[in-house]
Amino acid sequence: MKSWLPFEWIAALRFLREGRMQSLLIVVGVGVGVAVIVFMSALLSGLQANLVRRTLSSQAHVVLLPAEEVARPQGTTGEEAIRLQKQAQRLRSIDQWQQIRDRLHDWQEIAAVSPVASGPAFVVRGDANKAITLIGIDPAHYNRVISLSDRLTAGQLRVGAGEAVIGIELAKDLGADVGDKLRISSAGSAAETLTITGLFDLGNKGVNARNVYVGLRTGQTLLDLVGGVSSIELALYDLDEAERVAQRIAAQTGLIADSWIRTNAQFVTALTSQRVSSNVIRFFVGLSVAFGIASVLVVSVIQRSREIGILRAMGATQAQMRRIFLLQGGIVGFCGSLLGSGLAWSFLLMWQLMARNPDGTPLFVIAFEPLLVGVAAGGAGLVGILAALLPARRAASLDPVVAIRG
Amino acid sequence: MAEPVLHLEGIRKAYGSGDTEYEVLHGIDLRLERGEFAALIGPSGSGKSTLLNLIGLLDRPTAGRLVIDGEETSALDDTGLTRLRGQRIGFVFQHHHLIPAFTAEENVAMPQLVALGWPNAAMFARAGALLARVGLAERRQQLANRLSGGQQQRVAIARALMMAPSLVLADEPTGNLDTHSADEVFALLREVNEQLGTSFLIVTHDPRLAKRCDRVIELIDGTVVADRPNALR
Numbered sequence: 063m064k065s066w067l068p069f070e071w072i073a074a075l076r077f078l079r080e081g082r083m084q085s086l087l088i089v090v091g092v093g094v095g096v097a098v099i100v101f102m103s104a105l106l107s108g109l110q111a112n113l114v115r116r117t118l119s120s121q122a123h124v125v126l127l128p129a130e131e132v133a134r135p136q137g138t139t140g141e142e143a144i145r146l147q148k149q150a151q152r153l154r155s156i157d158q159w160q161q162i163r164d165r166l167h168d169w170q171e172i173a174a175v176s177p178v179a180s181g182p183a184f185v186v187r188g189d190a191n192k193a194i195t196l197i198g199i200d201p202a203h204y205n206r207v208i209s210l211s212d213r214l215t216a217g218q219l220r221v222g223a224g225e226a227v228i229g230i231e232l233a234k235d236l237g238a239d240v241g242d243k244l245r246i247s248s249a250g251s252a253a254e255t256l257t258i259t260g261l262f263d264l265g266n267k268g269v270n271a272r273n274v275y276v277g278l279r280t281g282q283t284l285l286d287l288v289g290g291v292s293s294i295e296l297a298l299y300d301l302d303e304a305e306r307v308a309q310r311i312a313a314q315t316g317l318i319a320d321s322w323i324r325t326n327a328q329f330v331t332a333l334t335s336q337r338v339s340s341n342v343i344r345f346f347v348g349l350s351v352a353f354g355i356a357s358v359l360v361v362s363v364i365q366r367s368r369e370i371g372i373l374r375a376m377g378a379t380q381a382q383m384r385r386i387f388l389l390q391g392g393i394v395g396f397c398g399s400l401l402g403s404g405l406a407w408s409f410l411l412m413w414q415l416m417a418r419n420p421d422g423t424p425l426f427v428i429a430f431e432p433l434l435v436g437v438a439a440g441g442a443g444l445v446g447i448l449a450a451l452l453p454a455r456r457a458a459s460l461d462p463v464v465a466i467r468g
Numbered sequence: 469m470a471e472p473v474l475h476l477e478g479i480r481k482a483y484g485s486g487d488t489e490y491e492v493l494h495g496i497d498l499r500l501e502r503g504e505f506a507a508l509i510g511p512s513g514s515g516k517s518t519l520l521n522l523i524g525l526l527d528r529p530t531a532g533r534l535v536i537d538g539e540e541t542s543a544l545d546d547t548g549l550t551r552l553r554g555q556r557i558g559f560v561f562q563h564h565h566l567i568p569a570f571t572a573e574e575n576v577a578m579p580q581l582v583a584l585g586w587p588n589a590a591m592f593a594r595a596g597a598l599l600a601r602v603g604l605a606e607r608r609q610q611l612a613n614r615l616s617g618g619q620q621q622r623v624a625i626a627r628a629l630m631m632a633p634s635l636v637l638a639d640e641p642t643g644n645l646d647t648h649s650a651d652e653v654f655a656l657l658r659e660v661n662e663q664l665g666t667s668f669l670i671v672t673h674d675p676r677l678a679k680r681c682d683r684v685i686e687l688i689d690g691t692v693v694a695d696r697p698n699a700l701r
Contacts, residue, residue, distance in 0.1 A: 069581050080569035372565045375526060376579040376627075377554015379547060462526045 092398020095351035100406035108428035122295035155290020174206030198281015217260030229270030359453035387454035395446020479532035558628030562640035566612035618649030
């Protein structure tokens with residue numbers, strides 16, 4: 063016996079080795095189960111991360127807007143019935159936005175703060191006339207909220223005086239390119255001619271056809287928001303915290319705070335449903351793995367009852383017998399999880415190679431996280447031990463006399 | 469008078485309960501002194517194996533007093549019985565009952581491995597020495613199921629001696645062997661008894677072997693009907 067492992071480990075490993083075909087089959091069975099779980103988890107988290115990334119490519123995690131204006135009745139006597147018509151909302155600046163911005167900079171949940179002056183406008187080029195959303199930004203800050211510079215397809219992110227960056231769809235509609243001039247006029251009387259310095263593709267056709275980025279000062283001037291901003295856009299470190307952070311900001315500032323979760327409620331519900339259904343599938347796969355291990359070990363206890371009796375006759379305690387079978391369950395689970403993780407990794411590689419966009423780029427990036435393998439290994443080991451509880455109890459409680467007689 | 473290695477007083481064993489209760493052993497009294505080499509004989513169904521299981525602490529009597537090596541067993545729980553069994557009693561079964569997943573040496577070392585929980589070099593040195601004693605030094609690394617029947621039984625004898633027990637219980641130790649192998653195995657048991665002073669209680673159907681023991685205890689229908697020194701030896 064070259065191994066210097068404890069007795070229970072030696073016995074568990076020898077029993078598994080002796081029934082190697084049976085052990086191999088159950089390890090493969092566990093491996094397939096673990097592969098399904100790991101593959102599904104990696105695929106799903108990759109898919110969801112990709113969907114969220116695409117959704118948030120043109121959206122801030124939290125957008126702060128001025129509180130709604132509310133119409134107030136004047137000169138009522140209390141005896142008249144009053145019907146108040148809801149007031150139309152006009153483009154307004156956030157009061158004291160500099161102070162709010164500075165306060166938000168200190169929040170540890172917030173990664174970036176970008177004041178924005180945005181509103182409706184028209185763009186004219188030749189005979190073409192399009193309604194647009196004019197967005198005045200400070201590129202250094204805005205780029206940390208929405209990574210515009212990474213999404214440029216031509217030119218550069220330069221929005222100084224007289225400069226604008228437009229989407230590729232709008233450029234196509236207007237027949238314009240980098241270096242061309244546009245005339246932008248707001249709903250008021252302000253108008254300015256701007257030079258296109260860059261084209262962007264934010265992965266959303268509507269956004270690419272509508273958004274026009276200009277400098278913050280230009281936006282303020284064109285939208286009649288001199289010195290003001292219409293919104294403050296935030297990027298957070300943790301996307302899932304967006305709604306909670308939004309509610310805290312709203313409570314503290316009195317502003318309207320829209321999180322991406324609320325703005326995309328249906329999308330988030332779809333993601334949650336997908337996650338729940340995936341968890342249900344994973345649970346049942348895990349359960350079938352556990353039953354597989356348990357059934358093999360139950361058979362093993364019956365097959366080895368004579369050996370169990372001999373070991374008991376030689377002084378092995380019930381606890382030792384129990385541990386031998388629990389270890390077998392754990393070892394089978396652990397080995398199966400390693401095999402399963404390897405299989406899942408191969409499947410994911412194949413998926414990356416086969417699932418491609420028409421341009422040959424991967425459909426979406428799947429991150430194969432070592433942590434997932436660790437969780438799968440630990441989880442399958444634990445499931446193996448739990449599945450072995452019943453057979454182990456049975457082995458421990460075998461009457462040595464009956465067991466020896468077989 | 470020295471403490472006997474085995475002392476039974478009024479041992480009864482019944483199976484079932486109420487109307488279906490069936491008593492197999494009806495008040496057995498027995499003493500086995502240190503170094504004795506005794507045969508337990510009797511027809512099938514006489515209660516030999518049941519008695520051996522009780523003496524081996526594999527089962528509990530319904531009534532009576534059972535003392536092994538001076539230790540009263542009736543008050544012991546399962547752990548206590550297991551400890552006493554592992555340390556004081558060696559077993560040799562008819563079908564040798566080696567564990568096929570282990571080598572001859574590992575099978576011999578098993579009682580000590582079970583008791584200590586961890587293997588060590590001294591354990592295997594002793595196992596090797598015991599295998600040499602039974603003439604199987606060359607076969608120590610062979611898996612148990614690769615050995616012949618006689619060799620397996622010799623390994624089982626070596627295993628029974630691993631903990632240097634006070635008492636070895638052998639249930640038909642030669643029952644599955646041809647005459648030549650049976651004689652060899654019996655001679656080995658006898659040699660161990662004489663050299664180490666280990667007490668032996670051997671269940672056998674073979675009158676030829678029973679005649680070669682120091683004492684013959686005859687059990688019929690759960691009662692000791694004869695207990696005599698073997699004059700023929």
